[in-house]
Amino acid sequence: MTKKKPLPKKEKQPAQPAKTPSRIILLWLTVICIVTALAYSPTIKNQLTNWDDAKYITENPCFTTLNGDNLKKMFLEYYMGNYHPLTMLSLTTDYLVAGRDRQGNINIWMFKTVNILLHIISTVLVFLFVFLLFRKPDVALVAAFLFGLHTLHVESVSWMSERKDVLYSAFFLASLVSYVQYARQNKLIYFVISLVMFALSLLSKGQAVSLAVSLVAIDYCLERKLLSTKVILEKIPFFVLAVIFGVVAVQAQRAASDITDYTMYQRTGFAAYGFFQYLSKLVLPVNLAAVYPYPDIIRRTVPAHYWLGLIPAVVIVAGVFTFFKKLKEVWFGVVFFVINIFLLLQFIPVGGAVYADRYAYIPSVGFCIIGGYG
Numbered sequence: 571m572t573k574k575k576p577l578p579k580k581e582k583q584p585a586q587p588a589k590t591p592s593r594i595i596l597l598w599l600t601v602i603c604i605v606t607a608l609a610y611s612p613t614i615k616n617q618l619t620n621w622d623d624a625k626y627i628t629e630n631p632c633f634t635t636l637n638g639d640n641l642k643k644m645f646l647e648y649y650m651g652n653y654h655p656l657t658m659l660s661l662t663t664d665y666l667v668a669g670r671d672r673q674g675n676i677n678i679w680m681f682k683t684v685n686i687l688l689h690i691i692s693t694v695l696v697f698l699f700v701f702l703l704f705r706k707p708d709v710a711l712v713a714a715f716l717f718g719l720h721t722l723h724v725e726s727v728s729w730m731s732e733r734k735d736v737l738y739s740a741f742f743l744a745s746l747v748s749y750v751q752y753a754r755q756n757k758l759i760y761f762v763i764s765l766v767m768f769a770l771s772l773l774s775k776g777q778a779v780s781l782a783v784s785l786v787a788i789d790y791c792l793e794r795k796l797l798s799t800k801v802i803l804e805k806i807p808f809f810v811l812a813v814i815f816g817v818v819a820v821q822a823q824r825a826a827s828d829i830t831d832y833t834m835y836q837r838t839g840f841a842a843y844g845f846f847q848y849l850s851k852l853v854l855p856v857n858l859a860a861v862y863p864y865p866d867i868i869r870r871t872v873p874a875h876y877w878l879g880l881i882p883a884v885v886i887v888a889g890v891f892t893f894f895k896k897l898k899e900v901w902f903g904v905v906f907f908v909i910n911i912f913l914l915l916q917f918i919p920v921g922g923a924v925y926a927d928r929y930a931y932i933p934s935v936g937f938c939i940i941g942g943y944g
Contacts, residue, residue: 595707599697599714603690606718610689613728614682621860622731625650626661627676636662648822651921653815656773657734660684681730688736689727693718695743700939702750703791704899712942713935720934721855725927734775735928741771742778742932749785753792765807772811776819777932780910782812787909791902823920831870834917839872840864841915842879844925848911849882852930852937862923899943907936 618627627633632640640662644655661681668680696717701710717723726735745767752760771778785808786796794801832840851858865873890904910933914920920929 595711598711599694602697602711602715602718603693606690606693607686609719610686610727613686614679616682616728617678619729619731622650623729626731626733627665627678627681630658630661632658633662633665636666651823652734652776653818653822654734654738654773654775656770657737657775660737660774661730661733678730681733682728685727685730685733685736688733688740689723690718692736692739692743695740695747696935696938698747699743699750699935700942702747702754703788703902706899706942709899709939709942713938716938716941717935720852720938721858722851722927722930722934724858725860726931729928732928735931738771738774738778739932741767741774742781743935745771745781746784746788750788750792753788753794761804765811768808769811772815776815776822777914777929779812779816779819780913780932782808783909784906787902787905791898820918823918832872836870836872837916839876840924841917842883843876844879844915845883845911846879847925848930848933849886851927852934858927862925864922864924897943899939903936903938903940903943905936906939907933910936 618624632643636659641659644658649658664680664684665676668677670676693714697710697714699710700713701707704710726732726739745764748760748764748767751757752764768778768781771781782805785805789796789801796802847862865871865876886904887908890901895901911930914925914929914933916924
C-alpha cells in the first residue's frame with residue numbers, strides 16, 4: 571500500500587486587530603458630545619464681557635438689520651482688525667432669530683448656544699478627520715475627547731466675540747475631512763467640497779490660510795507623490811486663496827494694531843516664548859489669562875528668558891524628523907501643530923498680545939492626535 575502524502579500545513583496568518591463595532595464608536599462619540607455640551611452649558615448664563623463683546627454685539631452698526639447696505643459693509647470692510655464677513659453675518663442671524671427679551675435686552679443665550687454647537691460640530695469633525703486619516707477609531711475617539719474638553723478652548727467657545735474662531739474651525743475641519751476622502755477615493759466631488767469649505771473658512775477668519783500647507787502634510791502622511799503634476803496642480807487653488815486672504819488679513823491687522831515697532835530679531839524671541847507657552851499650556855493648562863501682554867511696550871525690550879523657548883522648539887522638530895518619522899500619528903501631530911501655529915507666533919503682528927489661548931484652537935488638533943496615539 572502506498573503511503574498518503576501528508577497535507578501541507580497551512581501557514582499561520584498574522585493576527586488582525588479586532589475591529590471596533592460601528593455602534594460602539596457611535597456610542598462613545600455621542601458620550602463625548604454630551605459631556606462637552608454639559609461642560610460648556612453653564613456659560614449660556616454668562617453676560618456680555620467688557621472686552622470686544624460690545625463692539626461685536628451692542629454697538630455693531632450692521633447688527634440689527636440684514637439688508638443690502640449692511641451686507642456690503644460686511645463683505646467690503648474690515649471690522650475690529652479682521653476681515654470676517656461670514657462671522658458678522660452669523661452674529662446678525664443670531665440676533666434676528668433670538669431678538670430681545672421683554673425688557674429690551676438682547677437674548678445673549680442664543681450667541682452662547684451657537685458657539686457651543688459649533689464647538690461640538692468641530693469635535694465630531696476632529697473624530698472624522700483623524701479616523702479617516704489613520705483608520706484607527708481609538709486614536710480618533712481620544713483625540714475628539716481631548717479636543718472637546720481641553721481647557722485651553724474655553725476662550726474660543728465661551729467668548730461671544732470669538733464666534734470667528736469656532737465658525738472658521740468648523741469649516742476648516744470639514745475641508746480637511748473632505749480632502750482626506752478625496753485623497754483616498756480620488757472623487758472630484760470631495761475636492762470641490764474641500765475647496766468650498768476652505769473658502770468659507772477664510773471668509774470666517776484669516777487664520778484659515780494655514781490649511782493650504784496642512785494639505786501637503788496630509789499628502790505626505792498618505793504617501794502620495796508630492797512632486798507629481800496631479801498633486802501639485804491640486805494645491806494651486808488652495809494656495810491662491812491662502813495668499814489672497816493672507817494679504818487681506820495682514821492689511822486688516824495693520825489697520826487696527828499699533829504693535830509694529832519690534833524688529834524681526836525681537837519677534838523671534840516672542841515666537842520662541844509663544845511656542846513654548848502654547849506647548850506647556852496644552853500639556854498643563856494652568857495660569858490661563860484673558861490677555862498675555864508684550865513684556866515692555868515702553869522701551870521695546872525682550873526679556874532674556876524668552877529666548878529659552880527656542881530649545882524645546884528645536885528639540886521637538888528635530889526629534890520628530892529623526893526618531894518619530896515612522897510613527898505617523900506622532901509625526902503628523904507635531905507637524906500639524908507647527909504649521910498651524912507658525913503664523914501666530916508674532917513674526918507678523920497679530921493682535922496686541924504675545925500669544926493667546928484662542929490661537930491654539932485649530933493647532934491643538936495636532937496635540938490631540940498625539941494624545942490619542944499615546
